[in-house]
Amino acid sequence: xxxxxxxxxxxxxxxxGLILVAGCSQDSNPLKAKETDHDHAExxxxxxxxxxxxxxxxxxxxxxxxxTLQANQTxxxxxxxxxxxxxxxxxxxxxxxxFAWEIANTTIAAMIYAAADGKWQFKLQxxxxxxxxxxxxxxxxxxxxxxxxxxxxxxxxxxxxxx
Amino acid sequence: MIKxxxxxxxxxxxxxxxxxxxxxxxxxxxxxxxxGNIATATxxxxxxxxxxxxxxxFVNILVEEANRSITCDENGAFCLSGLSAxxxxxxxFRIGYQSVVKxxxxxxxxxTRIVLTLPKAPLLSPDIIVEADRAGSTSxxxxxxxxxxxxxxxxxxxxxxxxxxxxEPGISQRTMGPAPARPVLxxxxxxxxxxxxxxxxxGDLSATSADHAVVIEPVTAERIxxxxxPQALVYGSxxxxxVVNVARHSIPNSRAEHRSGSFTLQNETVNRGLVAGGDFIxxxxxxxxxxxxxxxxxxxxxxxxxxxxxxxxxxxxxxxxIGLVKSWGNAGVAAGAxxxxxxxxxxxxxxxxxxxxxxxxxxHLESRLEVSTDNRFIQRLExxxxxxxYYHEELEANGNLGMNFGVVTQTGAVRLYxxxxxxxxxxxxxxxxxYRDFASGGLSFTPAARELLYAIYYYRExxxxxxxxxxxxxxxxxxxxxxEEKYSRNTGFIRKRSFxxxxxxxxxxxxxMRSIIISATVLRTFRAPGVEELFSEGPHLAAYSYDIGNADxxxxxxxxxxxxxxxxxxxxxxxxTLFRNHIDNYLLPVNTGEKSWRRADLYVYKYxxxxxxxxxxxxxxxxxxxxxxxxxxxxxxxxxxxxxxKKPLPRIPPLEGKLGLHYxxxxxxxxxxxxxxxxxxxxxxxxxxxxxxAIPSLYLQYYxxxxxLLNTVTITCSNFTNTExxxxxxxVKEVMPEPGRNxxxxxxxxx
Numbered sequence: 001x002x003x004x005x006x007x008x009x010x011x012x013x014x015x016x017g018l019i020l021v022a023g024c025s026q027d028s029n030p031l032k033a034k035e036t037d038h039d040h041a042e043x044x045x046x047x048x049x050x051x052x053x054x055x056x057x058x059x060x061x062x063x064x065x066x067x068t069l070q071a072n073q074t075x076x077x078x079x080x081x082x083x084x085x086x087x088x089x090x091x092x093x094x095x096x097x098x099f100a101w102e103i104a105n106t107t108i109a110a111m112i113y114a115a116a117d118g119k120w121q122f123k124l125q126x127x128x129x130x131x132x133x134x135x136x137x138x139x140x141x142x143x144x145x146x147x148x149x150x151x152x153x154x155x156x157x158x159x160x161x162x163x
Numbered sequence: 164m165i166k167x168x169x170x171x172x173x174x175x176x177x178x179x180x181x182x183x184x185x186x187x188x189x190x191x192x193x194x195x196x197x198x199g200n201i202a203t204a205t206x207x208x209x210x211x212x213x214x215x216x217x218x219x220x221f222v223n224i225l226v227e228e229a230n231r232s233i234t235c236d237e238n239g240a241f242c243l244s245g246l247s248a249x250x251x252x253x254x255x256f257r258i259g260y261q262s263v264v265k266x267x268x269x270x271x272x273x274x275t276r277i278v279l280t281l282p283k284a285p286l287l288s289p290d291i292i293v294e295a296d297r298a299g300s301t302s303x304x305x306x307x308x309x310x311x312x313x314x315x316x317x318x319x320x321x322x323x324x325x326x327x328x329x330x331e332p333g334i335s336q337r338t339m340g341p342a343p344a345r346p347v348l349x350x351x352x353x354x355x356x357x358x359x360x361x362x363x364x365x366g367d368l369s370a371t372s373a374d375h376a377v378v379i380e381p382v383t384a385e386r387i388x389x390x391x392x393p394q395a396l397v398y399g400s401x402x403x404x405x406v407v408n409v410a411r412h413s414i415p416n417s418r419a420e421h422r423s424g425s426f427t428l429q430n431e432t433v434n435r436g437l438v439a440g441g442d443f444i445x446x447x448x449x450x451x452x453x454x455x456x457x458x459x460x461x462x463x464x465x466x467x468x469x470x471x472x473x474x475x476x477x478x479x480x481x482x483x484x485i486g487l488v489k490s491w492g493n494a495g496v497a498a499g500a501x502x503x504x505x506x507x508x509x510x511x512x513x514x515x516x517x518x519x520x521x522x523x524x525x526x527h528l529e530s531r532l533e534v535s536t537d538n539r540f541i542q543r544l545e546x547x548x549x550x551x552x553y554y555h556e557e558l559e560a561n562g563n564l565g566m567n568f569g570v571v572t573q574t575g576a577v578r579l580y581x582x583x584x585x586x587x588x589x590x591x592x593x594x595x596x597x598y599r600d601f602a603s604g605g606l607s608f609t610p611a612a613r614e615l616l617y618a619i620y621y622y623r624e625x626x627x628x629x630x631x632x633x634x635x636x637x638x639x640x641x642x643x644x645x646x647e648e649k650y651s652r653n654t655g656f657i658r659k660r661s662f663x664x665x666x667x668x669x670x671x672x673x674x675x676m677r678s679i680i681i682s683a684t685v686l687r688t689f690r691a692p693g694v695e696e697l698f699s700e701g702p703h704l705a706a707y708s709y710d711i712g713n714a715d716x717x718x719x720x721x722x723x724x725x726x727x728x729x730x731x732x733x734x735x736x737x738x739x740t741l742f743r744n745h746i747d748n749y750l751l752p753v754n755t756g757e758k759s760w761r762r763a764d765l766y767v768y769k770y771x772x773x774x775x776x777x778x779x780x781x782x783x784x785x786x787x788x789x790x791x792x793x794x795x796x797x798x799x800x801x802x803x804x805x806x807x808x809k810k811p812l813p814r815i816p817p818l819e820g821k822l823g824l825h826y827x828x829x830x831x832x833x834x835x836x837x838x839x840x841x842x843x844x845x846x847x848x849x850x851x852x853x854x855x856x857a858i859p860s861l862y863l864q865y866y867x868x869x870x871x872l873l874n875t876v877t878i879t880c881s882n883f884t885n886t887e888x889x890x891x892x893x894x895v896k897e898v899m900p901e902p903g904r905n906x907x908x909x910x911x912x913x914x
Contacts, residue, residue: 034567
């Protein structure tokens with residue numbers, strides 16, 4: 001009986017060992033079987049530029065500046081550059097990253113964007129006088145890699161200064 | 164090269180290994196000659212009604228120390244063979260009847276016959292009647308476990324394990340919508356209150372975040388046990404809150420003498436929910452087979468303030484197992500799968516106005532071998548193994564992936580059950596090994612990592628006259644290795660970490676007289692941080708947070724104390740418990756109040772370790788008022804503080820309780836209960852106050868036999884006044900209150 005018990009225990013341990021070896025592999029993780037793209041845009045802020053002039057900056061959780069428009073007028077072309085954790089400016093590379101936004105009240109301002117004109121460029125249209133906000137995002141395939149704090153858009157009948 | 168071949172052939176290899184394991188076992192078992200066998204004992208018996216003397220069918224008989232159970236036939240007869248000789252505790256479970264505990268002494272090569280007489284059970288609590296054993300000792304009732312089965316299980320059966328046991332004193336549930344609910348005991352949750360299935364780790368992520376559901380479907384559970392004190396250390400070193408074990412017996416460990424099973428159907432109106440499930444046990448020659456399956460569907464939940472959007476659930480799960488029981492012991496294997504999809508309601512701070520969907524799947528394979536011995540010191544040897552593969556995705560309302568997780572968990576355990584010697588009983592020495600492969604994806608900066616855990620433990624009971632003592636010691640070592648070592652501005656230096664620690668517990672129970680038990684327990688626990696607490700970084704959409712780990716966290720150690728007094732006489736029972744849990748380096752994610760730079764729509768939650776104290780009181784009573792009328796009540800209160808900061812701990816439930824009035828008549832029980840809670844204004848940072856409430860419910864239970872079938876019907880109307888109320892531990896309480904009026908009908912038939 002003792003020998004039979006040992007034989008059964010030995011068979012169990014061998015079986016257990018086979019299962020453990022088969023299971024202890026990176027490929028056995030169900031996520032790794034699905035995951036293909038780990039390249040995230042590691043933005044922690046952004047700058048919005050009108051030519052070489054800095055209009056709005058979002059860095060270390062603080063927004064400075066605002067976007068100012070005239071009603072029924074189109075803004076100049078803005079460029080958006082992202083700020084990495086180490087402070088470097090960059091635009092996300094590759095086709096997997098796309099520019100996205102959300103305007104809180106589209107009866108005040110609207111986005112004019114065409115990727116063909118420049119993937120990280122945009123214009124705004126003043127629709128009616130008022131104040132609203134716009135939130136800029138970087139989308140990566142099917143999720144958002146970056147969501148910034150809302151930036152204020154002021155739309156007035158007249159705007160001081162020249163475009 | 165060999166390893167790469169094995170990787171590709173993992174599944175077929177596992178199947179071949181199982182066949183290789185079973186064929187010789189069958190050959191030995193089927194052809195071996197009884198001579199020279201281990202001397203085993205057989206327990207036979209008959210169950211009858213204490214008042215009418217009629218036989219009672221479909222009673223579940225549990226031989227506790229052997230962890231063997233069987234359901235008697237429709238005539239109340241049962242037979243359990245292949246048991247070791249010795250002294251055992253036999254317990255019964257049957258709806259409509261009180262559980263009976265009887266001590267029996269089994270002799271080798273002998274059949275012991277017993278007659279169990281069960282009184283009717285009108286009371287809410289799982290009454291346990293102790294029958295004096297042959298030696299006259301009555302100490303066998305002293306087990307630090309709370310059992311939820313039969314009538315109570317069917318009455319409270321919910322969508323989750325947490326909802327099902329929420330009505331016990333000291334137990335609350337952490338929720339984030341109806342699906343991702345997890346039990347909280349005395350303010351302790353997560354890893355400090357592991358949820359197991361058949362004593363095994365389930366390998367999900369429910370302990371790490373409020374939006375992650377437990378991958379156990381309660382409808383096919385046989386019973387739910389809450390184990391505390393020294394016994395809990397057998398399952399882990401971090402069990403300061405205890406262990407919740409869902410017993411399903413996926414691997415049959417008793418030979419079925421006849422076909423049996425059950426089927427359950429439940430409908431509830433509050434979310435147009437429907438669940439169907441069943442299990443079936445069949446003798447297959449020398450083997451016993453068991454299968455179970457269930458399917459659940461529910462839509463958005465209704466509250467007095469309107470429907471809570473995106474709270475539907477769809478779940479399907481099943482398992483199959485086969486066991487062999489012979490004179491040398493038993494062996495078996497089981498496999499199962501669980502698939503679920505559920506919704507998380509919209510973010511109250513507007514980050515996800517249409518909520519988040521979670522899709523999860525789990526597959527598992529487990530095996531067990533138990534061998535009896537005739538050794539002087541060792542009664543039997545048990546080997547267990549489990550393999551679990553878990554995956555879940557968190558999807559935004561437009562279908563975009565937020566995060567996904569993959570976890571592979573492998574465990575192996577060896578236990579030596581010790582012979583009873585003199586005053587020492589029910590001892591065991593065990594060793595566990597666990598391997599865990601964790602990975603996250605989508606927008607996640609949490610590195611993949613592997614965990615290795617080794618543990619060795621010892622448990623023993625001793626009994627002398629009217630005093631029972633139990634104690635346990637445990638040592639754990641945990642090693643966490645990230646895929647890549649690197650420095651992170653937020654998390655710190657991500658590197659290999661290792662943790663060592665010990666846990667210990669002792670309990671003493673004193674019976675100054677038959678109707679009174681005085682108990683005291685002390686417990687020292689050790690909990691190493693996990694991958695998520697150390698290295699996580701990234702948005703967690705479904706939890707409305709941006710999680711940041713702390714690579715420098717140290718292990719958590721807790722010291723718990725508990726004293727209780729229980730009085731029981733005739734059909735009356737009263738129990739009072741005082742407890743105190745002091746935790747050094749209590750690890751928890753703290754809302755910093757700041758928005759993430761990367762995801763400014765989410766608040767940053769950072770893991771910290773602080774010194775915490777949780778203390779409180781629990782009380783419960785069941786009282787026979789008059790004829791067939793009974794009353795029950797329970798109360799639980801936890802006072803939680805950050806000791807040195809002199810601030811309240813977050814997510815601590817308020818004073819909660821339950822009052823009940825019950826009427827029983829033959830096979831019929833009617834009752835009214837009121838769940839009460841005080842306001843919670845002891846709040847953590849950024850927590851909101853919750854008002855108190857009193858929620859009445861009605862229930863009716865009826866059981867009847869038709870031919871060889873036992874049928875039970877439970878009708879419940881919870882919150883029948885449709886009162887609007889909020890639970891303090893509900894993460895979405897700001898969005899919507901708790902469910903409104905709900906009619907539930909449960910039908911269960913035993914075959």
